[in-house]
Amino acid sequence: MSEFFNVMPSGEAHELLFRSLSVRTRAEKVPTAGASGRVLAKDIYSPEDLPAFARSSMDGFSVRASDTFGASEGMPAYFEVVGEVPMGSGPSVGLAAGQAARAYTGGMLAGGADAVVMVENTQAVDERTIEVNRPVAPGENVIQVGEDVRRGDVVIPAGRVLRPQDIGGLMALGIMEVSVAQKPRVAIVSTGDELVPPAGSPGPGQVRDINTYTISALVEKAGGVPVPIALVPDEYETQRLAAVEGLGRCDMLVFSAGSSVSARDMTARVLGSLGSPGVLVHGLAHKPGKPTIIAVVDGKPAIGLPGNPVSAAVVFGMICRPAIYRLAGCTEPPRAPSLSARLLRDIPSVAGREDHAQVRLVMEGADLCAAPVFGKSNLIYTLVRSDGAVIVPLERGGLYAGETVTVFLHT
Amino acid sequence: MSEFFNVMPSGEAHELLFRSLSVRTRAEKVPTAGASGRVLAKDIYSPEDLPAFARSSMDGFSVRASDTFGASEGMPAYFEVVGEVPMGSGPSVGLAAGQAARAYTGGMLAGGADAVVMVENTQAVDERTIEVNRPVAPGENVIQVGEDVRRGDVVIPAGRVLRPQDIGGLMALGIMEVSVAQKPRVAIVSTGDELVPPAGSPGPGQVRDINTYTISALVEKAGGVPVPIALVPDEYETQRLAAVEGLGRCDMLVFSAGSSVSARDMTARVLGSLGSPGVLVHGLAHKPGKPTIIAVVDGKPAIGLPGNPVSAAVVFGMICRPAIYRLAGCTEPPRAPSLSARLLRDIPSVAGREDHAQVRLVMEGADLCAAPVFGKSNLIYTLVRSDGAVIVPLERGGLYAGETVTVFLHT
Numbered sequence: 001m002s003e004f005f006n007v008m009p010s011g012e013a014h015e016l017l018f019r020s021l022s023v024r025t026r027a028e029k030v031p032t033a034g035a036s037g038r039v040l041a042k043d044i045y046s047p048e049d050l051p052a053f054a055r056s057s058m059d060g061f062s063v064r065a066s067d068t069f070g071a072s073e074g075m076p077a078y079f080e081v082v083g084e085v086p087m088g089s090g091p092s093v094g095l096a097a098g099q100a101a102r103a104y105t106g107g108m109l110a111g112g113a114d115a116v117v118m119v120e121n122t123q124a125v126d127e128r129t130i131e132v133n134r135p136v137a138p139g140e141n142v143i144q145v146g147e148d149v150r151r152g153d154v155v156i157p158a159g160r161v162l163r164p165q166d167i168g169g170l171m172a173l174g175i176m177e178v179s180v181a182q183k184p185r186v187a188i189v190s191t192g193d194e195l196v197p198p199a200g201s202p203g204p205g206q207v208r209d210i211n212t213y214t215i216s217a218l219v220e221k222a223g224g225v226p227v228p229i230a231l232v233p234d235e236y237e238t239q240r241l242a243a244v245e246g247l248g249r250c251d252m253l254v255f256s257a258g259s260s261v262s263a264r265d266m267t268a269r270v271l272g273s274l275g276s277p278g279v280l281v282h283g284l285a286h287k288p289g290k291p292t293i294i295a296v297v298d299g300k301p302a303i304g305l306p307g308n309p310v311s312a313a314v315v316f317g318m319i320c321r322p323a324i325y326r327l328a329g330c331t332e333p334p335r336a337p338s339l340s341a342r343l344l345r346d347i348p349s350v351a352g353r354e355d356h357a358q359v360r361l362v363m364e365g366a367d368l369c370a371a372p373v374f375g376k377s378n379l380i381y382t383l384v385r386s387d388g389a390v391i392v393p394l395e396r397g398g399l400y401a402g403e404t405v406t407v408f409l410h411t
Numbered sequence: 412m413s414e415f416f417n418v419m420p421s422g423e424a425h426e427l428l429f430r431s432l433s434v435r436t437r438a439e440k441v442p443t444a445g446a447s448g449r450v451l452a453k454d455i456y457s458p459e460d461l462p463a464f465a466r467s468s469m470d471g472f473s474v475r476a477s478d479t480f481g482a483s484e485g486m487p488a489y490f491e492v493v494g495e496v497p498m499g500s501g502p503s504v505g506l507a508a509g510q511a512a513r514a515y516t517g518g519m520l521a522g523g524a525d526a527v528v529m530v531e532n533t534q535a536v537d538e539r540t541i542e543v544n545r546p547v548a549p550g551e552n553v554i555q556v557g558e559d560v561r562r563g564d565v566v567i568p569a570g571r572v573l574r575p576q577d578i579g580g581l582m583a584l585g586i587m588e589v590s591v592a593q594k595p596r597v598a599i600v601s602t603g604d605e606l607v608p609p610a611g612s613p614g615p616g617q618v619r620d621i622n623t624y625t626i627s628a629l630v631e632k633a634g635g636v637p638v639p640i641a642l643v644p645d646e647y648e649t650q651r652l653a654a655v656e657g658l659g660r661c662d663m664l665v666f667s668a669g670s671s672v673s674a675r676d677m678t679a680r681v682l683g684s685l686g687s688p689g690v691l692v693h694g695l696a697h698k699p700g701k702p703t704i705i706a707v708v709d710g711k712p713a714i715g716l717p718g719n720p721v722s723a724a725v726v727f728g729m730i731c732r733p734a735i736y737r738l739a740g741c742t743e744p745p746r747a748p749s750l751s752a753r754l755l756r757d758i759p760s761v762a763g764r765e766d767h768a769q770v771r772l773v774m775e776g777a778d779l780c781a782a783p784v785f786g787k788s789n790l791i792y793t794l795v796r797s798d799g800a801v802i803v804p805l806e807r808g809g810l811y812a813g814e815t816v817t818v819f820l821h822t
Contacts, residue, residue, distance in 0.1 A: 036628035057789060059672050088605035090615030104671040106605055108616040148790040163821050164628035165794035168621040168720050171609040172791050194499035194517060198582040204501030205519040210579040217447035217575035260515040261470050309579050334822055337748025379559040380583050383576035410574050411745055
């Protein structure tokens with residue numbers, strides 16, 4: 001019972017962990033088209049200007065801007081239409097003074113043109129003649145060469161988690177392959193004498209192991225590869241062997257620990273026996289999640305999550321998710337999605353402890369509201385029935401009904 | 412140029428579309444362990460009570476509660492410790508009056524026990540005797556049979572997008588397989604005379620097709636299967652054949668239309684020719700995204716996205732993403748992640764039009780701020796450089812620097 005006297009705020013624990021993590025996964029090349037969600041391993045420099053040619057941003061007529069100077073509704077400028085530059089073509093026509101060529105949104109300008117008159121500011125006089133009733137400045141309605149990206153620019157920095165638009169940005173430059181971090185492999189060891197695999201019927205006193213599966217799904221969502229190692233009883237040697245195997249095969253170890261004091265003691269001893277610096281944090285100032293153990297072994301994180309499923313999921317989000325991103329070289333993981341909502345009932349807490357209270361989102365009239373789900377933290381359906389969590393900060397003794405709170409969504 | 416006189420607010424367009432969508436993908440059975448992110452096809456009923464036995468929620472001693480009545484620090488109750496119920500075991504000991512058995516968090520109680528005394532409220536007298544210095548009520552520190560879930564309860568409703576904790580919840584009941592909606596297949600047709608495949612060097616006036624790839628990545632994130640059909644020129648018959656093929660092979664069609672007026676007219680004609688009811692919406696009161704075409708063909712959505720990448724991504728999020736979820740039977744797609752931030756500069760708009768302005772998130776001291784990215788909406792790197800979008804509602808003429816705004820994150 002000597003443990004958990006010195007629980008640590010999660011922010012501090014986070015920092016302590018991240019200072020000791022030296023392992024990063026190696027880079028690998030993958031096709032850009034399939035790289036959404038991967039972490040970029042190297043800065044990407046643009047091999048070319050984008051756009052590569054001056055493009056019209058409007059439907060209309062490309063002209064020499066100076067030919068339009070002074071044009072107005074009452075005193076339009078007349079242009080001879082000498083042709084068009086079709087989409088996908090080079091400047092097939094060249095302009096002399098007083099000449100114009102049809103231009104299309106995204107298409108090239110005619111040779112000699114430096115601006116585009118919007119079709120709305122023209123009037124057809126006959127088949128070959130238009131009036132222009134508004135002047136354009138040089139460059140007006142034109143996207144210049146390199147206006148989006150200049151050759152040699154860093155277009156996407158290393159460490160970025162690639163999003164769909166980033167894939168588009170890379171494709172626009174003809175970058176068909178990118179160097180990304182290999183997905184961190186996360187070993188999962190589930191421990192507990194009472195646990196049995198979920199298929200089949202548990203005997204008296206036995207329960208199904210669910211954390212292996214919940215944690216696997218969470219690892220995948222965080223961009224890692226879950227590697228379930230074993231379901232092991234509360235025996236020191238068996239646990240230690242599973243932990244050694246997990247760290248040997250993977251970049252990170254997640255131990256789903258038993259929930260009794262003796263089981264937690266054993267987890268701490270196992271994680272402490274694996275290498276240096278060993279156990280850094282032994283208990284978080286956090287509810288749920290107090291019985292969390294954070295260790296680093298030769299630069300790899302080894303996390304002992306609380307055995308109960310709600311605590312395990314909450315601590316995973318706070319500690320394991322950012323660690324997985326860090327292993328891939330991403331220092332700023334995608335922010336947890338959140339929403340503002342009006343709290344429907346008081347959430348009691350204790351100053352000096354950060355609470356994560358599960359809530360359901362409900363509409364009251366046009367108001368989005370958060371209704372606390374007051375289930376016990378050891379009941380998985382407390383989480384299943386929740387849409388997200390509200391955080392009661394360390395320094396507050398609770399939150400009050402009617403407050404606007406931030407709900408961090410379970411996705 | 413007759414089009415776009417009657418642009419429609421996106422909410423209305425949304426409703427009009429959703430009323431006509433009758434197609435749903437079929438159900439298929441998948442292992443629960445791999446079902447995270449899938450849409451549940453049928454309500455799931457619990458086959459059993461959870462927990463299946465009364466479990467201790469504390470480390471301590473199971474007792475008959477009535478034996479502790481009246482116990483206090485000054486007048487403790489004495490108990491004979493007759494054994495323990497190890498984790499994963501049935502009630503191996505039974506209690507007579509005045510007897511207690513060691514209990515562990517998550518473990519069973521001894522036979523005849525109806526409550527658990529926390530170890531903190533006991534004192535060891537000798538090897539076989541403890542003092543209890545606080546009474547417990549019947550059921551105290553015990554999770555009752557069925558307290559989490561009762562047999563026959565609907566535990567997860569059809570239409571839910573399964574999250575990691577839902578996987579855990581199903582596993583806890585031994586449900587190893589679930590019926591989920593097949594992933595909607597989304598045909599993607601990219602059109603434009605100027606477009607060439609992204610590998611290789613475009614000639615004069617040509618640009619790389621990037622929307623096929625951006626849209627593919629967005630479809631995957633929305634739980635669909637992207638099926639790129641073809642990159643086709645602005646020729647009616649070719650486009651129509653590609654559209655027919657797409658709708659034949661898939662549950663939904665996304666047309667990435669050219670950006671010139673004539674190209675958009677052609678898209679509208681193509682989408683209108685495919686079946687009934689045909690084109691429902693021809694232009695959105697939205698910036699970017701005005702030249703959007705929404706059609707329904709025999710119950711399947713057929714959406715003409717604007718050709719420029721920023722508009723395409725914005726409209727995809729508003730129209731296509733919810734449509735994909737709807738095809739899978741999910742009426743409430745996961746909410747778009749969002750954050751509150753302080754706006755750093757004015758965003759001008761026009762009343763009667765909903766604007767989506769791209770922003771970057773920056774810290775100013777401890778404040779999270781949103782800095783508008785004033786790139787042209789036809790430049791893909793406007794999106795690449797953005798973290799999210801701020802919505803200027805239909806009825807507002809703009810947003811002001813200093814306002815607290817909601818940023819919808821690009822993820």
